[in-house]
Amino acid sequence: MIPAAFDYRRAKTIDEALALIGETAEEARFLAGGHSLIPLMKLRFSQPDRLVDIMHVPGLAGIWERNGQVGIGATTRYVELERSRILQDVLPVVAEAAGEIGDPQVRHRGTIGGSLAHADPAADLPAVMVALDAFLDIVGPQGRRRVQAEDFFQGFFTVDLAEGELITEMRMLPRRAAAYAKLHQKASHFALVGVAAALEIEAGNGAGGVCRGARVAVTGLSTHAQRLRGVEASLIGERLAEESIRAAAERAPEGIEEINDDLHGSAEYRREMAKVFAARAIRRAAARA
């Protein structure tokens, strides 16, 4: 667990970060919290020649509400998401999911941008971002662009991020009726299966309101975070009650391919757990409406 040699640079601005990455012909990586990258380097699975530390770039971390949107800076640490008053108030699902990541040490170092860029198939926040229909603001040598979370996650550790590009901010609409439910892998505390559900429920109908919109996303089940379209379709137009929630959750595995299968959980178990945790996330989200 001794990494190969590398060059460490600390950027003070986004432009400087992009320049430091762009100026070298060798393999260069942005370093945020380091809780995915450094362990891979210590195992020599990853051997970048240069790390560009973006944790000291002002303005890249933080949580704010602006023009009816919530923005989260890329280098915002999990613990800051967990404790954010804004998120607890208007996007409790983000605070909730962040609080279930890893352990206190990880939550004090790991960042949301790092998690999304790394795209571990069992990471928690990708599912939350997909369910919330978040946009990612990305900057790179070709300028700025924005991408929907759903399109960002493309496959196994594969995202829509070109060489030299950097995530700067996530933006999403406030949504109280959203929740995240997770089966912990007992060693890593990644998600064996995690489901994020964001609902629009017709107001005024009390607990059993009619679901007008639903985005439900899963992590841990397959190669990357993705929507559970069968569940969503089943929920929309339904009055949310135990029976309709269970019926919707039953459709969780629909359309999901390449189900993960390892010593912590077989494909069969994960498929069933996707149903269980879809139901739990929907129930909790509905209760927040």
Add this chain to the structure above:
Amino acid sequence: MAANATPSPGGKHVGQRLKRREDPALIRGQGTFIDDVRLPGMLHLAFKRSDVAHGRIVRVDTSAARAMPGVRLVATGADLQGVLPNVPVITPFPYPDHPAVTPDKVRYVGEPVALVVAEDRYQAQDAVEAIEVTIEELPAVVDAEAALRGEPTLLHEDFVNNVALRIISGTGVAEAAGTQDPEAVDDRELEAAFETAEVVISQRMVNPRIAPSAIETRGVVAQYEATRPYLTIWSTTQRPHAHRRFLAAALGLGEHQARTIAPEMGGGFGAKKIYGEDFVAAALSKQLGAPIKWIEDRSEAFLTTTHARDVIGQIELAAKRDGTVTALKARLVADIGAYEMLLTAFIPTLTHGLLSGGYAIPVIRSELIEVFTNKMPTDAYRGAGMPEAIFFVERSMELLARELRMDPAEVRRKNFIRPEQFPYKTAAGNEYDSGEYERLLDATLELAGWEEMRAEQAAARAEGRLVGLGMSFYIELCAIGPSTMFPDGGWEHGSVTVERDGRITATTGASAHGQGHETSFAQVLADQFGIEPGAITLLHGDTAVAKQGVGTVASRSLVVGGTALLMAGSKVKAKMTRFAAQLLEAREEEIEFANGEVGVAGGGKLSFEEVASYAYAPQQLPAGTEPGLSEEAFWEPPGMTFPYGCYIAQVEVDRETGEAELQRFVGVDDCGTIVNPLIVEGQIQGGIAQGIGPALTEELRYDEHGQLLTGSFMDYAIPRASDLPRFELGVTVTPSPLNPLGAKGTGEAGTIGATPAVVNAVVDALSELGVRHVDPALHPEKVWRLIRGGER
């Protein structure tokens, strides 16, 4: 020496919850651990390890590594043949050769095949990565039960069918049956017990393979000085004196030419004794004329620090319908891995001795087969053979209670060894020193609120919740002495010096690595001398400081090491008494030690410093008197001590996921006299956590090719504080008659007792689904499958 011939400590400090004096430095990061040892000119050692479980080395290409910057030496196993001795074994059983760096065959993933010494650790690792090893693969032996049929192949030519050892023990086996001739075994009593049994319980049970997981990995720094010649070696070892003995011999030195220092250690748990890497570091320091450092990384720790448990037991219990157990029979298959380390083959033999548990079982017979597989060797780990025994016995008692529809507490009560039966020699051969088992059981039931727990469980079940209660009653075997029981020596050494200023410096051979000896041993001496613990310093962990020692293993330190210290202290006290009587012109019988003074009640008093001045500036001493106040003692216990306890666990299993939530954990322990309750509670709590781990989550898993699948803490789950409920703990105190302190030991208690309590609770939770037994670790998916099966 009879225990009652020695003075007991008084009692002002013994029994007090003193905070550990070790902790302020450790908490502040000021302790000196192995990686903090840095010497001028020190070079760094790294190993190239096999990534194949079984195979013949065809070629090791070191040419690229040799040319790399900073590299001082690259060597293969073949290069080191004849330079290094084999890794030592101290069991009385036959064992295969175990080179520290293998020259020809690899037998487990992680086995060293080559090494690099470089100027820094990074250069060493870069060069290791550049070594190319070609191995012709052989079939990997990973299933112990197949292995003992010789399938798919043999690991060591001299060990037919991969069997390292086969021992039959217990009823009907001749006392001195060193031959283990199956023909010489008398089966009549055993057969009669099972033929006349009203109930027979029969169950195959598995203890998973687990990793000791000390928070600090292993390490060594070796410094050989050719001109003296002298070897100084810092090592993460629980046994510095044994370490020195083997390391000195390895370099052709006498023990007088070597010194082992065990610095602060982040846990040992039985797994840190003597390893091949230490020999390599010492030999290379001699060869290169520079200090050599090796620090194990976490990946190496999972692969190459000794593993533990991995025993399959077929257990049969014969009983009457009233719950009386009449016989126990066990067939044990222990997967000991690819080679033997210091005590590898000895550890599973300890299981037999505890198969009586806390019960008067008249007939006990076991057959133990130890088998080689292509895995890391096993050795001691917190409990060492005892958790296996208590797991088998306590699962069986639970099965018996269920079979007879008896309260699990009452089945145990029915079979307890009664207080008047002590000392009690079990049918498994051990003589238990003392115990009041029923009193402790009742204390546990009361602390838990057993009747209410049962009522609440019934109510929860009526709601469809899978709530389970599990109990275990454990026995621990401590002290490992006298030497007839422990071939390497069952004694301990201590010394006590009253310095010129009247303060005390003491040493113990029981080298501590987190147990708090510096605090608890000082409490013992403080009472013996009538002084404050702050006036005493205990030194240990260095063979140049503690003249002799066996070490801190087998929960023996306070019992054996503490008593040795008392013996040395009483010699010093005798001398101080004589000197004080001379100074005060009193009779020796009148001299008392109290409140930091020596003197006559109601009469003259002397400070320790005044007595010391008389002793060390001997102008006034009568002619022919030996000056000074420094004495030492060895103490060997007359027999082993047997602490015990009872644990009750409550779990709720999530029907949808199979997750078992540990809701309550109640325990009462009896470790004899308690010197420091805070330290005992720490031992118990840590032990319980380490016993809960293998019940619920901890399990080392190899695939069919002998690759370790759980090689990091991302895949191997030790329990976290947030996974555990607040333990509800109590004590009873039944002193041991075998040592003047009345202490019994407590280091392994929690680990032994917790696993069966939790497994019993989960099985109980699942019992309404028709589940009778589940082997740990109780991973959620495993439990979920049982629930699905049960509901189908």
